[in-house]
Amino acid sequence: MTPLILTAQEGGERLDAFVAGQVEELTRSAAQRLLEQGAVTSGGKPLKKNAKTTPGMVVEVLLPDPQPVEIVPQNIPLDVVYEDSDVIVINKPVGMVVHPAPGHPDGTLVNALLYHCGDSLSGINGELRPGIVHRIDRDTSGLIIAAKNDRAHLALAAQLQDHTLARVYEAVAVGGFKEDSGTVNAPIGRHPVDRKKMAVDPKGRAAVTHWRVLGRYSGCTHLECRLETGRTHQIRVHMAYLGHPLLGDTVYGAKKPVPGLAGQCLHARRLRFLHPATGQPVELECPLPQWFVNLPIFRQNQN
Known part of the structure; x- marks a missing residue:
């Protein structure tokens, strides 16, 4: 096992909190166990969990090998928008995690797909992510596609790379936009301090988001966002980079939750791809969920 090398930027933080904040897959209790x-x-010397960081301190973390996990099929209702022998497209609700992860061992979209599809899911992404071609955040709703066989998975993955698989989102961002449309072309990488977040980083991977205004409201703007690339948290990071974090995004915006929102106001509205078997275009759309359309801002007069 190759240890992870972490460097503390500031001093005074407890090591268990520092390690958990830097390593995405670790909770604080798991970090404490590793320290114990x-x-x-x-410097080759074991550290105590109640020790504190010093500026520039270099910490090595030896993570244990991952243990095999059995994913259990679960009879969880799915809003199936499209399905055939090659692909299935789901309208994912807010709050549903896409695949099992620490803290979310079940109740995920993968658990539901295994029950719904049986053995008919691509195995390319392994046991934890069967059939999953792309992800959307837990608190983002909307369309997500899964592959039922490896041939379909490879074809859809190639479309992600060449942008023929197109995803269009609707969002509400904080503040007003001077322009009616625009493009954010800013690379995204892991946040240099908070490893659970992403950030615009010149050394990160290319990320391009096209946006246009759908409506202007008091203190907020209704946007359409079209992804040219698919980085983790891309729309959320890019809008925050513009100074307009998404409404309800407590990670990249205001820390106080918005009443009526479980998280960021973001919905994967439309999906377009070439069918992996026929090559014919498939265009799908799902309506905005009630929690989105019931926001108070939509009851105000448009500016």
């Missing part, structure tokens, strides 16, 4: 096991060191 002597798996977190600095």
Whole structure:
């Protein structure tokens, strides 16, 4: 196992909190266990969990090998928008995690797909993510496509790369936009301090988001966002980079939740792809969910 090398930017933070904040897959309790096991060191010496960081401190974390996980099919209702022998498209609700992860071992879209599809899911992404071609965040709703066989998965993955698989979102961003449309072309990488977040980073991977205004309201703007690339949290990061974080986004915007919102106001509205078997275009759309259309801003007069 190759240790992870972490560098503390500031001093005074407890090591268990620092390690958990830097390593995405670790909770604070898991970081504490690693410290107790002597798996977190600095200069070759094991560190104690109640020790604190110093500026520039280099910490090595030896993560255990992942243990096999059995994903259990679960009879969870799915809003199926399209399905055939090659692909299935789901309108995912807010709050549903796409695939099992630490803290979310079940109740995920993958658990539901395994029950709905049986053995008819692509195995390319392994046991934890069977059939999953792309992801959307837990608190983002809308269209997500899964592949039922490896041939379909490879074809859809190639479309993600060449942009023939197109995804269009609707969102509400905080503040007003001077222009009616625009493009954010800013690379995205892991946040340099908070490893659970993403950030615009010149050394990150290319990321392009096209946006246009659908409506202007008091303090907010209704947007359409079209992804040219598919980086983690891309729309959320790009809108925050513009100074207009998404309404309800407590990670990249205001820390106070918005009443009526479980998270960021973001919905995957439309999906277009070439069918992996026939090559014919498939265009799908799902309506805005009630929590979106019931926002108070839509009851105000448009500016």
